[in-house]
Amino acid sequence: MSEQLTVVMAQINPVVGDIDGNVDLIIDSARRAKSEQQADIVVFPEMTLTGYPPEDLLFREALYEQVKKALSSICEQVQDVVLVLGYPMMDELGERFNMAAWIENGQIQASYIKQNLPNYSVFDEKRYFAASEQPCVVEYKGVRFGLLICEDIWKPSPASQSVKAGADILLSLNASPFSQEKHQDRIQVVNRRVSEVKRPVIYVNQVGGQDELVFDGGSFATCAEGDVQVQGGEFGSELIPVQVLKQADSVVILPGEKQPLYQDEARIYQALVTGVKDYVEKNGFGGVVLGLSGGIDSALTLALAVDALGADKVEAVMMPFRYTADISIEDAEKEANTLGVKYHSIPIESVYAASESALADRFQGYEEDVTEENMQARIRGMLLMSISNKTHKLVLATSNKSEVAVGYSTLYGDMVGGFSPLKDVPKTWVYRLAVYRNRDGEVIPERVITRAPSAELRPDQKDQDSLPDYEVLDNVIQAFVEEDKSPAQIVEAFGYDEAEVRRVVGMITRNEYKRRQAAPGVKISPRAFGRDRRYPITSRYSE
Amino acid sequence: MSEQLTVVMAQINPVVGDIDGNVDLIIDSARRAKSEQQADIVVFPEMTLTGYPPEDLLFREALYEQVKKALSSICEQVQDVVLVLGYPMMDELGERFNMAAWIENGQIQASYIKQNLPNYSVFDEKRYFAASEQPCVVEYKGVRFGLLICEDIWKPSPASQSVKAGADILLSLNASPFSQEKHQDRIQVVNRRVSEVKRPVIYVNQVGGQDELVFDGGSFATCAEGDVQVQGGEFGSELIPVQVLKQADSVVILPGEKQPLYQDEARIYQALVTGVKDYVEKNGFGGVVLGLSGGIDSALTLALAVDALGADKVEAVMMPFRYTADISIEDAEKEANTLGVKYHSIPIESVYAASESALADRFQGYEEDVTEENMQARIRGMLLMSISNKTHKLVLATSNKSEVAVGYSTLYGDMVGGFSPLKDVPKTWVYRLAVYRNRDGEVIPERVITRAPSAELRPDQKDQDSLPDYEVLDNVIQAFVEEDKSPAQIVEAFGYDEAEVRRVVGMITRNEYKRRQAAPGVKISPRAFGRDRRYPITSRYSE
Structure with missing residues (x-):
């Protein structure tokens, strides 16, 4: 017997803190996925209910009450399609978790707690959350879905653990911010996981801008051999259907639409x-x-x-x-x-x-x-x-x-x-x-x-009266700011004049x-100024 | 036989990133402690060599080279007194640690890695450091000293582990920033540890301002019964001697100078x-x-x-x-x-x-x-x-x-x-x-x-044409910003007009x-605006 399921990747643009608005968006997306795409399962991004990143809003107790109400409301209103969505939860001891729920027949049938909490670059998740070490695998119409949240897929353990627990296919809920090469990085890392666990992966990312971050979407699904079978677009809200076929001894993702990706400029x-x-x-x-x-x-x-x-x-x-x-x-x-x-x-x-x-x-x-x-x-x-x-x-x-x-x-x-x-x-x-x-x-x-x-x-x-040529300047900035290279390493790499390099580095440090006090702007590089790079003002460090 | 040792608490004011300057300060303090106070051991604050917090300077590899050179230079120049000081270290795998070294006879005889990494409020230590689970106890003239770094003493395990490993007395190296009631909190928490482990504690804190933080010093030493035996001053650099007496079956701290503390305004x-x-x-x-x-x-x-x-x-x-x-x-x-x-x-x-x-x-x-x-x-x-x-x-x-x-x-x-x-x-x-x-x-x-x-x-x-009375306003701000109270809770606690409370909360959120884009200022409250409170600008959250 072979069963075919339609899993829809709900690549949506939630607003941080707008829990009511996000509930409406989730319900509307679910209904459209069901009616227009015959969805069996709709998968949403990480922390769908609150948007990402909610930052210190996560310290507010009332937020968790609102999230609970939102979950009840969704359970009540959507019962004809399975929803997988993300949200924060606080337990009786006041510990907070970054969660995903499997909602089926108007009930949370299973839930998963994020295991890998990113605390680098723009991320501060260890400021807010405690981690779990438990997999979550849910069987639906004979297919066992393993849930993962964002950073989980960047390290081997959560995926392999999920597969050991029986997962035929992995659902990854993400709020993965844009930077220039990020989409390729994601494809690569998912490929690495796939080569380890030999299971297909459905990777759902959000879209939209949030202060200094832009989420580029680009949701995709790969087969167990690592090929991308379905590719969603970038930057826009979309409902992207993925056909999942249960075969005798495996679960496969059928080839679907592959949207072209933006390049370069x-x-x-x-x-x-x-x-x-x-x-x-x-x-x-x-x-x-x-x-x-x-x-x-x-x-x-x-x-x-x-x-x-x-x-x-x-x-x-x-x-x-x-x-x-x-x-x-x-x-x-x-x-x-x-x-x-x-x-x-x-x-x-x-x-x-x-x-x-x-x-x-x-x-x-x-x-x-x-x-x-x-x-x-x-x-x-x-x-x-x-x-x-x-x-x-x-x-x-x-x-x-x-x-x-x-x-x-x-x-x-x-x-x-x-x-x-x-x-x-x-x-x-x-x-x-x-x-x-x-x-x-x-x-x-x-x-x-x-x-x-x-x-x-x-x-x-x-x-250029007071600055080096912009080509030189930009190389120095990239090496010093984004790659943490020392002035000596920069001189060696580019052959630039040492005094000039030191002058630029001095300006960067002093300013x-x-x-x-600068306004926020869109992060597009691996390391942007702002929350991504936290330097003291008062510092006498030099290299 | 009873041996008496002079442990000097070096309450100094290092400058972040000024490794050479901090080395000079350490050496000068050590020499003065030796010559003027007959120090046997001089204990410095957490991360003495780099100052605290160095923030993302910790990502720079060259920093660790400078720290190694600084340690060598100190080992070479100070050999007639034991130094206990803090610094960051990076291992071959690129993992970073918040360390303390016991330097005796011009050699690092032992070193300790911080176990509890604070990642709340203004602290981001999990962004930088990996933690250890090992105690470090060093015997010197018959007294076994257990090393701890800052946050370690705020939880039971590192102290009790150190005592299990044989410590007679605990040395705590700190970079503990000021807020209004912080000194009392520190005394209380040290008392709690002391009541658990029945050992004296020497608590050394740095002084000085660093961007939004002020370190108030107030270094102190308590006996195994929890009484403060020696109390250093607040806000100023000082070398504070503590007499440690080894008795037949215990180590005690003799009563010394107790400087008065500042109060209130x-x-x-x-x-x-x-x-x-x-x-x-x-x-x-x-x-x-x-x-x-x-x-x-x-x-x-x-x-x-x-x-x-x-x-x-x-x-x-x-x-x-x-x-x-x-x-x-x-x-x-x-x-x-x-x-x-x-x-x-x-x-x-x-x-x-x-x-x-x-x-x-x-x-x-x-x-x-x-x-x-x-x-x-x-x-x-x-x-x-x-x-x-x-x-x-x-x-x-x-x-x-x-x-x-x-x-x-x-x-x-x-x-x-x-x-x-x-x-x-x-x-x-x-x-x-x-x-x-x-x-x-x-x-x-x-x-x-x-x-x-x-x-x-x-x-x-x-x-007051556009704001409530400042007394009302300040109560609302404290409850909402510092204590995460919801508007409903604030109305209940103070009996203020609900519309007025919501208006103020709305202003706080919107601004x-x-x-x-505001300039940094001195944190004096349990939660200051700035790195201490990280709210999204783009947010539709309301309670």
Whole structure:
């Protein structure tokens, strides 16, 4: 006898803390999976009910009451299809667990506690949860499903233990955040498990942005030989059916739809769009405003914002000063017009003059220096924030990772903003993404891409007056920040000038205080600034 | 035969990452303890070599090379006294450990690995370290010393295990950060251990500020009956001798000097002074500048700054506007004169007018609202930052915990600053500390303390126009933020109006985005904003 089951991967976008909203989303997804795809089983991501990561909301007792009610409500409302979903639980002793439940016929028939709790990178799960060492295998229509949660599949033991307990197939519930190579990493690690346990795996991931994280989905199912049989799309909510066939001596996954995956620039771009869109929408902003300088960072940020939210939700402000080149004004206006966003120009000359006068007495005897440059940036920040306050639009900051790393940005100036889309995008990638965005026609004026980058805060200023070439800078940043290489190792690897490498590393180290006050932005690299990299401000460490 | 040993508690103030500097400090302390106090053994705090907490510096391989060299250098230079000190270690597999070494005759004779790794509150030790389960007991002149590191003593097992392995006395190396009742907690927990194992305990803690943390020292030694025999001072570096007597069947600690401890306001005040002083000095700033408004927050911040750094290192700036009361100007000037700090006044009227004009077109059709209030605050922030840039002084922000909680402050306005001394001080405690500071004569003008608080951002504005009484507000904040009470529980506990409680809780929840961009400040409560409380910005959770 052979039985065929339809397991639907519910690749959804829950909102952190929105338990009622997430219940609705789960029920709606379950009903659609049942009616449109004849689902027998619908598998949701890790911590479906609360969204991921709920962080210290997990310390609130009332959260667990809400989760219990939500589970009851789901059990009551969905009885014609099996649901597998994730949630946090607290026991009588106050210990908390990251759980998955098998809900069948309106009852929790089985539940599983996560075994491997990630406590590295952006993860703090040992802050919240206790781990279990028990597998959970559930038989349904002759097929024995082994449950796993996210990190469990990254180490051999939970999968092999589940198979020892009889699992024919593994269901993995995930909230696995995006970074550039993450999807390939996941496929690889699942392959490793599959080669160990010779069982098919159904891997369900969530989508959507949550503060600094983007979840890219990309849910997939592999057969026991490791080939991907079904591949869901990236970044979008989807219900992806997987056909599971019970044969005499094994359970197999039948080949299904394999959606194409984004590559390279397209993938990063889509991650950024998702991050911006969800930050703005989940936080209830009606739109965004940003300062357009005629430079490439703000040009790319504007394009991203429009792609994320639509032109009608985006406002661009040019704030020219005496050092602003005519071509900057022309290019800014041109892009704003091409994209069809609200655009206006607010010259800062008079505010600057008034500020200079106000400080004249105090500054007597001091030379002009970087102070005056920062003043321009801070006046712009103040004007943008005023527009934000008045119109309830979120300010997008435009700094890229290279600038954030070395502090080439003004605190309370161009760092102003509620969200910072390019925060984890190195300058060299800003160029690549700009070229990518222009693939179907010029949106970002060509001249913005080709001219030498400048902050235009003093006459004839160029970024490369005070920074190394961006290619060099980005290599040093990647090696030092993302790979923990020492200056000596960097010099050896790239052959760069040692003094230059040490100067860059010194800037990175010294500017932690600025980063601590920076807006969140989308993590796309293996190590982003923010929760992913926790450095002391006060530190005399050097290598 | 009875042998008497002098164990010196080296209550020092290491700098995070300054391995060379910390080596010098260790060697100097050891020599002084030997020559001035005839020390046999000198015990240092946890992670002496790197300072605590080094955070993600622990991921850098070169750190471990530096630590090894530092240990060799110490072994070479100090051979006439036993040293017990802490440091991180990485093994061949790349696993990291939080260690303590027993250094005798210029050699590491024994070493201990921390067993309990705290991963709650501000601590992330499971992010970095693997734990051990082995005790370490070292015999010296007939006395068997059991080593413990910090969190180890907060649970029964490591101490009892050490005693089972033969320990006569326990040496506890700590980096235990300050909060209001922490010293009492430590005494209590050590008492509990002592009652279990019937052995004396020598508890050594570090002092000094490190970003958001202050370490208060207060090192102490208790006899096997639990009485404190020797009590070191709080907040200051000290070498504190403890006489250990080996008797026929036990080891006892002889009564020694018991220094008085700070209480209540004096203790909090001293913690804040330590935090400000070390942040400024360890980060190499020549001084600080702050905006003096005539209100109590900036008045207290000014007094703290002067007590921490000396009047010559402190500059106060009054930035009056049309809503600034005359008495605000008078009181600000009076306090600045009393304290003898550099003081000047920079009216913001002209910068405000220029900003208003610049925005006039864009704001056409909009009513005046909170935007204009924020503009005043942001202009002040910009002027302060300009002075900071020009004079290389750190800006101190003046927001208190009550404001930080409900977002009653302007992002990039009065939140501007590199350090925020009152960030964890509720408004009701700001008053108490102001009264305390005036105990020996009026420093903060009496009128500043007695008048109704106002941000003076519009005519006749009072804080209580938009906030509940500060006593109510602070109770709600404490219950919700520090104790995780739900609004319903708060209403029940205090009998407050439910709508009012929910309004405050809503403000706290909504303003996470502001706090994420706030300067660090000294943690004095059981749960401070910052690393101690990790809430998502994007969240729809409510109770």
